[in-house]
Amino acid sequence: MPRSSLDRALVALPSSYPGPGGAAAVIRNGEVIGCHSWGFANAETHLAFTPRTQFRLCSITKQFTCALLDAWPDKAALDAYVASSLPNLQEPPPGVMDLAHNQSGLRDYWAVAMLHGAPTESVFGSAEAKRVIAGTRSLHFRPGTAYSYVNQNFYLISEALEACSGRSFSELLQTQIFDPCGMKTAFLAANTQSMPDGTQGYEGSEATGYRAANNNILWTGDAGLGASLEDMIAWEKAIDAQRDDPEGFYNRLSRPVHFRDGRLARYGSGLQRGKLFGRAITGHGGALRGWRSHRLHLAEERLSVVVLFNHMSEAHSAAAELAAAALEITRPVQEESTRGSTAFIGHYLEPETGLSASITPTASNARLSLRYAYPPEILDDWTQNKAGRDATTLALADQGLVMSRPQENRETRLIPIPEVQRFQDLAGRYECEELDSILTIAGSEEAFYGAFSGMLGQGRMERLQKLGNDVWLVPCLRALDHSPPGYWTLAFQRDAQHKLTGLRAGCWLARDLFYRRI
Numbered sequence: 001m002p003r004s005s006l007d008r009a010l011v012a013l014p015s016s017y018p019g020p021g022g023a024a025a026v027i028r029n030g031e032v033i034g035c036h037s038w039g040f041a042n043a044e045t046h047l048a049f050t051p052r053t054q055f056r057l058c059s060i061t062k063q064f065t066c067a068l069l070d071a072w073p074d075k076a077a078l079d080a081y082v083a084s085s086l087p088n089l090q091e092p093p094p095g096v097m098d099l100a101h102n103q104s105g106l107r108d109y110w111a112v113a114m115l116h117g118a119p120t121e122s123v124f125g126s127a128e129a130k131r132v133i134a135g136t137r138s139l140h141f142r143p144g145t146a147y148s149y150v151n152q153n154f155y156l157i158s159e160a161l162e163a164c165s166g167r168s169f170s171e172l173l174q175t176q177i178f179d180p181c182g183m184k185t186a187f188l189a190a191n192t193q194s195m196p197d198g199t200q201g202y203e204g205s206e207a208t209g210y211r212a213a214n215n216n217i218l219w220t221g222d223a224g225l226g227a228s229l230e231d232m233i234a235w236e237k238a239i240d241a242q243r244d245d246p247e248g249f250y251n252r253l254s255r256p257v258h259f260r261d262g263r264l265a266r267y268g269s270g271l272q273r274g275k276l277f278g279r280a281i282t283g284h285g286g287a288l289r290g291w292r293s294h295r296l297h298l299a300e301e302r303l304s305v306v307v308l309f310n311h312m313s314e315a316h317s318a319a320a321e322l323a324a325a326a327l328e329i330t331r332p333v334q335e336e337s338t339r340g341s342t343a344f345i346g347h348y349l350e351p352e353t354g355l356s357a358s359i360t361p362t363a364s365n366a367r368l369s370l371r372y373a374y375p376p377e378i379l380d381d382w383t384q385n386k387a388g389r390d391a392t393t394l395a396l397a398d399q400g401l402v403m404s405r406p407q408e409n410r411e412t413r414l415i416p417i418p419e420v421q422r423f424q425d426l427a428g429r430y431e432c433e434e435l436d437s438i439l440t441i442a443g444s445e446e447a448f449y450g451a452f453s454g455m456l457g458q459g460r461m462e463r464l465q466k467l468g469n470d471v472w473l474v475p476c477l478r479a480l481d482h483s484p485p486g487y488w489t490l491a492f493q494r495d496a497q498h499k500l501t502g503l504r505a506g507c508w509l510a511r512d513l514f515y516r517r518i
Contacts, residue, residue: 009325010036017318019311020202020210021049023229024318026326027304030240032233033326041199041310043210051229054197055308056189057293058286061225062154062270063253066100068172069157070252070269074164081160086136094143096160099153101257101268105139107510109152110217110481115437115505115513116454120478125218128456129155137434140353140511144260147267147408149509151222151481154270158221169220181238189226190218192288201290202311210311213290217480223286229308232295236304239297254282254299259409266407276320277329285316287482294319301327344368344387344394347467348401348414349491353511354504356467356489357403357414359394370394373508374486417468425500426492430515432505439505439515450474450490470494476507485509
């Protein structure tokens with residue numbers, strides 16, 4: 001009997017997304033229509049990957065945290081806890097729902113930890129989290145006005161729920177979600193060093209070889225859920241069972257969310273919202289060194305997809321392929337757009353945040369690559385005066401190059417960075433008073449190196465990369481979390497006599513921090 005499109009797509013996953021092992025399932029109309037597991041949960045001990053293998057769901061956890069938050073009757077008490085966790089904040093604090101929608105304005109604590117000198121594989125537990133969060137003095141935007149992905153938003157929610165309920169986050173998950181939904185083996189896997197059943201995550205690739213990933217951070221409401229594929233199937237079935245109830249937990253979580261100005265947000269209550277093949281979806285991905293996962297839910301089609309990898313292949317693409325196969329959609333081959341104007345290409349500074357943006361053509365010269373957040377974004381539909389489609393767009397206007405990021409509720413102007421480097425007096429020490437962090441720059445015109453240090457240790461020296469006049473990058477491609485800062489922009493500042501006074505440092509996850517030259 002010939003295989004269905006879905007069967008073929010499932011069987012192709014190990015070769016299309018190579019790695020030690022994985023598992024995937026597709027659920028439609030409340031029933032499993034496809035399920036496949038392959039490879040090894042632990043290659044060293046020959047532990048096979050099965051639908052019952054314990055897995056790190058990482059940031060998929062956020063929707064579970066928000067499900068608990070949604071059921072909590074007194075949000076004011078949670079708001080008060082959040083405010084008390086930010087004793088040094090010198091402006092109005094975000095509310096708990098700002099946290100749930102990633103509209104808090106806080107800087108991501110795992111990114112900020114790198115400015116505190118945290119080594120890549122150092123321990124980052126509750127004590128470190130509280131110190132970093134309590135040290136917050138400013139926000140990088142006013143709560144509710146924009147979007148920025150911030151892990152401690154959900155850490156703070158879980159801490160607030162514990163404090164106000166008098167029960168552990170683990171107990172709340174068990175009694176209010178896992179047991180009612182039939183998630184028999186799900187648990188709070190807060191310690192990222194190991195899993196109880198021996199499942200191991202792996203870094204590397206077939207080209208470089210695989211190695212066991214080493215993680216030492218503590219996760220709770222931000223990314224701490226441990227669950228098997230069978231547990232996730234139970235979650236998707238529970239969602240489908242309440243599909244016709246407007247007050248059903250998932251219908252409440254996936255209701256429209258807005259910014260303060262009334263514009264529709266594309267993230268809310270721990271769920272990303274968007275379109276796939278022209279159909280409305282909600283879902284979320286998860287990642288840690290050695291682990292990638294993704295779940296998609298198409299409510300109108302009553303279709304859910306779950307993909308779990310214990311390696312670094314792109315789980316989102318795999319989930320999209322399974323959804324297309326289940327819906328019998330032939331994914332069109334994207335046509336290469338005609339090469340557009342070269343006026344976009346170059347290095348820019350965003351005055352609002354102090355971040356840099358580099359725009360280069362792809363290898364085929366048919367699209368543009370924008371390095372602003374991390375990883376770089378590919379912008380297609382490249383014409384003479386515009387690039388990009390639904391997400392980030394670039395447009396040439398009377399005021400120069402305008403970057404629109406509707407997913408963040410932001411539109412900003414990019415200023416070209418002059419190529420001439422007039423001064424080479426960068427070496428020295430710089431202090432960020434807000435973080436009590438030190439940036440040390442050593443070297444000379446031939447090669448400058450920089451390292452951050454602070455309460456979490458001494459970071460490694462990295463070679464600075466020059467973008468243009470007084471704008472440099474510090475590479476940070478591996479960090480505590482899977483998603484690193486990528487590159488810290490250093491935008492140096494001078495007085496009227498051209499004397500170096502300090503710099504603005506930042507990445508998309510943590511913007512606009514001033515370092516004074518000592």
